[in-house]
Amino acid sequence: MTQPTVEADIAILGAGIVGAACAYHLTRRGLKVALVDRAMPTAGTSGACDGYVSISSKKPGLVMAMAAESKRLYPEVVADIGRDVDYRPCGGLLIVEDPASLDELEERAAGVRSYGFDMDYLDRPGMLALEPNLAPDLHGAFRCPGEAIVSPYLMTLGQVARAVDRGAATLWEADPTGFEMAGDRIVAVDTTRGRVRAEQFVFAAGVWSAALGAMVGLDLPVIPRRGELVVTARAPGIATHYLMSANYLLAKADPDAVARSTDPLVRLGHGFCMEVNAQGQCIIGSTRAFVGFDRSTTPDGVAAIVHEAVRRLPALAGVAMLRAFGGLRPYVPDKLPIIGRSGRIANLLVATGHEGDGICLSVVTGEMIADLATGRSPRLDIAALTPDRFPPLDRQAQAVAAA
Ligand SMILES: Cc1cc2nc3c(=O)[nH]c(=O)nc-3n(C[C@H](O)[C@H](O)[C@H](O)COP(=O)(O)OP(=O)(O)OC[C@H]3O[C@@H](n4cnc5c(N)ncnc54)[C@H](O)[C@@H]3O)c2cc1C
The missing domain is CATH 3.50.50.60 (FAD/NAD(P)-binding domain)
Known part of the structure; x- marks a missing residue:
């Protein structure tokens, strides 16, 4: 025919x-x-991915400028779509574990602010007042109230x-x-x-x-750059913001540093991030690896994601893990x-x-x-x-x- x-x-x-x-x-x-x-x-x-609609995770420059424009457009497009897409302006917390990263993060915050979005440092008590389930030994966090999530x-x-x-x-x-x-x-x-x-x-x-x-x-x-994610059972009230740690930004931005590192966690391209979806499940990430078109998950990757998440959010230890999956980020050298x-x-x-x-x-x-x-x-x-x-x-x- x-x-x-x-x-x-x-x-x-x-x-x-x-x-x-x-x-x-x-x-x-x-x-x-x-x-x-x-x-x-x-x-x-x-x-097969997360849904952060985020400017604070972008490097200052053209990509950050695009993120700012996209974030301004998102609510209007979502309204025009006229269907539920689970778009939620939940705000984000960029967690600081190592005070040595503060200068670089301040520079990023200045970039974010220059596009009209807030990104302000909170010390440990300020951070814990917003997200009481975070581990009390974390140094502090940048609060990014303009951040959002969506169901991709x-x-x-x-x-x-x-x-x-x-x-x-x-x-x-x-x-x-x-x-x-x-x-x-x-x-x-x-x-x-x-x-x-x-x-x-x-x-x-x-x-x-x-x-x-x-x-x-x-x-x-x-080039495909695989990322693994873990999904948990419902965990009502565990966090209201999306959470991302500063090591996520390093894993994302500097594949050469990841490849050179002797630290097994860094070599997995691990960077902690977590969002709570509309069903109340936590979606926790993630890893970064160049493994061709292989979307499968790995025991090392999943173990690192779970372990590092519980370290930052101890209450997760009591929440069941439901499944893990991998997706391929479209990376350009x-x-x-x-x-x-x-x-x-x-x-x-x-x-x-x-x-x-x-x-x-x-x-x-x-x-x-x-x-x-x-x-x-x-x-x-x-x-x-x-x-x-x-x-x-x-x-x-x-x-x-x-x-
Ligand atoms: C673990 C993980 C977490 C992520 N988290 C986030 C996040 O929080 N926020 C964010 O902004 N981004 C995130 N991303 C990145 C984001 O998911 C991708 O950048 C985005 O999905 C890419 O969309 P795309 O339409 O380019 O590609 P795809 O969604 O892969 O779509 C490409 C389409 O092309 C089709 N196709 C392939 N070949 C052909 C062909 N020859 N002819 C016709 N069709 C073809 C495929 O079937 C597919 O449907 C994440 C990615 C991963 C892996």
């Missing part, structure tokens, strides 16, 4: 939270969108649903098999569910972006996401490589892609994020990817 052809103004390949946000914003601008996933929404990282799963599905309300076509289990090109433009993509013709295309395939890019000769060096129009394929936009920040940054990313697709300037200068910063792939790599 002949497969149908879908016609659209713009086709998005990848329906994780980033592709979903692109679909949401593009349909809001009135474009006819086709959202294509080789599996389905939330099949990838957006279905519901936020992805909610944006897809809102895009469908506005006329988006969806193709699930539609694996791209090839592209029809005309000069430097993509005319259509052939998938296992039929052909999609569009004026413009967006690649938003998360950790699978390198393979997708290679199909059209683009190097999108996105220069530590910046890849967002922008390709200079090599004129009608292609790319939105990928958000590492551990994609839930937060997806909203502003979707808006930026909608700006670029409709000829407007994004609200921030994102020249540094261009997909053209990587050299073109050679023909041989292209042939291997296509085989």
